[in-house]
Amino acid sequence: MLISKLGEFGLIERFNKRIKLDASVVRGSGDDCAVLAFNKNQFQLFTCDMIVEGVDFMAKTDPYLVGRKAIAVSISDIASCAGTPRHCVVSLGLPRKSKVAFVDRLVSGMLDMARKYKINIVGGDLSRADKLVIDVSMLGIVEKKKLALRNQAKIGDIIFVTGSLGGSIRGKHLKFSPRLKEARQLTKRFKLHAMIDISDGLTQDLGHILEQSKVGAVIYENLIPVSRDARDIKEALYMGEDFELLFTLSRADAKKLLRDRSGTYKPIGEIVERIYGLELVNKHSGKKILKIKGYQHFK
Amino acid sequence: MLISKLGEFGLIERFNKRIKLDASVVRGSGDDCAVLAFNKNQFQLFTCDMIVEGVDFMAKTDPYLVGRKAIAVSISDIASCAGTPRHCVVSLGLPRKSKVAFVDRLVSGMLDMARKYKINIVGGDLSRADKLVIDVSMLGIVEKKKLALRNQAKIGDIIFVTGSLGGSIRGKHLKFSPRLKEARQLTKRFKLHAMIDISDGLTQDLGHILEQSKVGAVIYENLIPVSRDARDIKEALYMGEDFELLFTLSRADAKKLLRDRSGTYKPIGEIVERIYGLELVNKHSGKKILKIKGYQHFK
Numbered sequence: 001m002l003i004s005k006l007g008e009f010g011l012i013e014r015f016n017k018r019i020k021l022d023a024s025v026v027r028g029s030g031d032d033c034a035v036l037a038f039n040k041n042q043f044q045l046f047t048c049d050m051i052v053e054g055v056d057f058m059a060k061t062d063p064y065l066v067g068r069k070a071i072a073v074s075i076s077d078i079a080s081c082a083g084t085p086r087h088c089v090v091s092l093g094l095p096r097k098s099k100v101a102f103v104d105r106l107v108s109g110m111l112d113m114a115r116k117y118k119i120n121i122v123g124g125d126l127s128r129a130d131k132l133v134i135d136v137s138m139l140g141i142v143e144k145k146k147l148a149l150r151n152q153a154k155i156g157d158i159i160f161v162t163g164s165l166g167g168s169i170r171g172k173h174l175k176f177s178p179r180l181k182e183a184r185q186l187t188k189r190f191k192l193h194a195m196i197d198i199s200d201g202l203t204q205d206l207g208h209i210l211e212q213s214k215v216g217a218v219i220y221e222n223l224i225p226v227s228r229d230a231r232d233i234k235e236a237l238y239m240g241e242d243f244e245l246l247f248t249l250s251r252a253d254a255k256k257l258l259r260d261r262s263g264t265y266k267p268i269g270e271i272v273e274r275i276y277g278l279e280l281v282n283k284h285s286g287k288k289i290l291k292i293k294g295y296q297h298f299k
Numbered sequence: 300m301l302i303s304k305l306g307e308f309g310l311i312e313r314f315n316k317r318i319k320l321d322a323s324v325v326r327g328s329g330d331d332c333a334v335l336a337f338n339k340n341q342f343q344l345f346t347c348d349m350i351v352e353g354v355d356f357m358a359k360t361d362p363y364l365v366g367r368k369a370i371a372v373s374i375s376d377i378a379s380c381a382g383t384p385r386h387c388v389v390s391l392g393l394p395r396k397s398k399v400a401f402v403d404r405l406v407s408g409m410l411d412m413a414r415k416y417k418i419n420i421v422g423g424d425l426s427r428a429d430k431l432v433i434d435v436s437m438l439g440i441v442e443k444k445k446l447a448l449r450n451q452a453k454i455g456d457i458i459f460v461t462g463s464l465g466g467s468i469r470g471k472h473l474k475f476s477p478r479l480k481e482a483r484q485l486t487k488r489f490k491l492h493a494m495i496d497i498s499d500g501l502t503q504d505l506g507h508i509l510e511q512s513k514v515g516a517v518i519y520e521n522l523i524p525v526s527r528d529a530r531d532i533k534e535a536l537y538m539g540e541d542f543e544l545l546f547t548l549s550r551a552d553a554k555k556l557l558r559d560r561s562g563t564y565k566p567i568g569e570i571v572e573r574i575y576g577l578e579l580v581n582k583h584s585g586k587k588i589l590k591i592k593g594y595q596h597f598k
Contacts, residue, residue: 050391
């Protein structure tokens with residue numbers, strides 16, 4: 001049987017079933033970051049992301065943007081757990097024929113991103129590879145009380161997203177700013193119920209929250225902020241690589257947030273009982289059950 | 300200019316010069332692990348290693364051994380800082396046509412190694428890649444007093460290695476047991492001055508200790524434990540992937556260790572003033588200045 005039959009998430013699930021963890025692991029695989037015991041008031045967050053030429057960027061992509069993205073995707077994972085990134089290590093697989101100027105620009109992208117978000121690049125590994133591959137592992141910290149995971153959405157919660165969705169492939173996936181500041185603002189004022197970053201598409205990532213929180217959701221088509229870069233609503237629902245935050249708040253907290261009239265946080269729906277699955281409401285055509293799908297490797 | 304002109308270490312140096320670190324980093328890039336502030340008595344260790352098909356293993360290598368190696372190389376890094384491995388994350392780049400049975404066996408190799416050394420696999424990332432690539436990032440802890448680095452070799456120290464060297468390509472590089480137990484035994488009894496694991500060849504890795512400790516060394520050809528798998532002394536000096544420990548002890552500690560008559564720890568020479576560089580003594584032909592060389596990517 002080929003892995004394409006199981007798909008990315010089937011394969012991950014198969015892997016995770018075999019893993020045993022000790023008590024120092026608060027949460028292992030299955031969220032944006034692993035959560036580890038750290039000190040009295042804080043957890044440590046640990047995440048890794050691999051980006052590959054031909055999949056996450058093209059051979060002709062400006063290496064500065066590739067380096068930038070390699071760091072940014074991990075920051076986004078730390079942000080979606082409401083943490084602060086601290087340190088990272090970088091593994092680089094470089095083709096033998098790479099030019100020094102190319103690597104310099106790649107490194108500039110990484111360093112600028114790391115500097116902007118106050119992250120120490122503390123080590124790495126260099127290897128030869130046929131195509132460029134970069135893996136970044138990042139450590140962060142989070143106050144125990146503020147930790148946001150995928151499994152705490154509650155029935156009645158309002159679902160929000162930051163920014164706008166869809167069409168990221170036309171540029172945003174290489175230039176996005178991880179929503180670290182926004183996550184921090186939110187956790188200062190509210191108890192976030194569930195949070196994830198949208199990397200594989202709104203429905204698929206909302207699907208992770210629903211599955212892990214054992215709930216359902218209704219989202220409203222006219223409320224979904226579709227990016228100017230998106231060709232249609234479908235790209236906003238399924239395309240992925242938006243690196244926006246998707247989170248749920250109690251109704252009381254949602255009301256407070258809505259009173260701000262901030263352009264950044266947009267309500268798109270609400271959490272309902274699990275039995276309803278994921279429904280999309282269109283004001284003309286009515287309710288429709290959405291198939292949860294989005295970007296998957298190997299498909 | 301191509302990166303092959305700078306070579307792996309030239310490229311790393313070029314990268315490192317541009318990095319700035321804050322005070323929470325005890326030691327950044329340049330050792331087997333990064334060393335981070337953790338708690339009153341312990342530091343945290345952080346390391347990553349990428350292994351790539353066609354470079355670190357072949358397409359036809361048993362995937363169980365590939366998975367095993369992916370975890371083992373990082374354990375070896377933690378061991379050479381005298382630490383205890385705790386958690387790791389795994390990024391996997393898999394060809395689309397991979398079979399589930401292949402991935403299952405790869406994962407078995409990783410899980411068995413992790414279980415044996417009591418390491419939690421707490422997360423990961425899955426991506427598509429043309430050739431198999433695995434990156435493992437590992438966290439460990441080390442008592443502050445026991446931390447062993449590359450930069451503390453002292454003139455007069457005796458240089459030791461564990462096990463035997465050379466010919467690793469004929470099997471050992473896929474089957475080695477990281478020297479975690481040995482590192483722990485050593486740190487219990489002695490204050491290790493400098494330590495590194497031999498991944499790129501004895502002279503090259505000893506070269507790292509010499510450079511960072513600002514010292515020289517004399518090693519004795521007849522004392523170097525040449526593996527049965529090695530064709531000649533050159534493979535023991537230069538081949539790499541031995542994953543043995545190379546460390547230095549004060550003369551007093553060295554005497555104590557030698558009194559054990561353990562077969563595991565073999566003295567191979569001593570630390571001298573920097574001006575002497577790295578000398579190899581052959582009892583027939585006398586002294587010879589060794590060129591520091593070993594495995595390098597991109598060459």
